[in-house]
Amino acid sequence: MDMEKVNSMDFGEFVDVFGNVIERCPLIAAAVWSQRPFSGLEDLEKHFSAFIDALPQSGQEGILRCHPDLAGRELQRGTLTAESQREQSSAGLTSLGAEERLQLAELNARYRARFGFPFVLAARLCDRDAVLRELARRLQRPPAQELRTALGEVKKIGRLRLADLLGGDPARL
C-alpha cells in the first residue's frame, strides 16, 4: 500500500486499516489520522509513538492492559486478534507443553501482580525460550523502568504491524 493511498483515506478507512497497529487501541489510529498527510512508514510510526509518549501514566498502563497474555487464556480460547495470533504462533507459543504453559502462566501472574499490567514483548522477534528468559529477567526490574521497557515493546509490535500493512521492511526503519 503506498502513501498516496494512505493519505487519501477517510477517517473510517484509516481506522479500519490501522486500528489494531496498537493492540486493541483503535483510539490511537483515530487520533493519528488527523496528522495526515504522512511522508512514509517512519512518519506514521513517529505519530503512533508520540501519542503513546504524550499519555499520562494511567493511559500508558491502559494500553499495556489491552494486550492479551502471551500463551494465555485468549490463545487457548482462540479469541486473539489475527495479528496477535500470528505473532504468538510465530514465537512458538501455540505449541507449548503443559509444563511450559504452566510456567509462563505463573510468571505472567507474578509479573501482573507486581506491575499492575501484563508482560508485553514483541513476540515476533523472539522464540519461546527468549520469552521465558525475558519475562523472568524483567520481573525483577524497578516499576518505572519496566513501564518504559514495556511501552518500547508495544512500539516494536506497532512498527512490525505498520511494516506489514505498508509492505515495508521492518528492519530498515
Ligand SMILES: NC(=O)NC1=NC(=O)NC1=O
Ligand atoms: N503480552 C504480549 O506481549 N502480547 C503480544 N505480543 C505480541 O507480539 N503480540 C501479542 O499479542
